[in-house]
Amino acid sequence: MGEEVPLEDLEFEDALKRLETIVRQLESGDVPLERSIALYEEGRRLKAHCEAKLASVEARIRAIELDPAGNPVGEAPFSA
Numbered sequence: 001m002g003e004e005v006p007l008e009d010l011e012f013e014d015a016l017k018r019l020e021t022i023v024r025q026l027e028s029g030d031v032p033l034e035r036s037i038a039l040y041e042e043g044r045r046l047k048a049h050c051e052a053k054l055a056s057v058e059a060r061i062r063a064i065e066l067d068p069a070g071n072p073v074g075e076a077p078f079s080a
Helices: 012-028 033-061
Strands: 062-066 072-077
Touching: 012 033, 033 062
Parallel strands: none
Antiparallel strands: 062 072
8 A cells, every 4th residue: 555644644535545445345255354354443443534524624614503502503604
């Protein structure tokens, strides 16, 4: 795979591409058990990384408006 990039520095698109590769490898059934376990663990970390990136972007794009009781009532554009 070449030089390893630390997970926290991996761009969303690159992490997703690697995750898709892992899924294809695991679905093929041609990977030995120990390698499958390692791939699964890597995929789990990549999935969490992608989810965190998406959540961060979503939070930057919109903010949830709450009523005085703390219940969501709508969304407002993010303002810095």
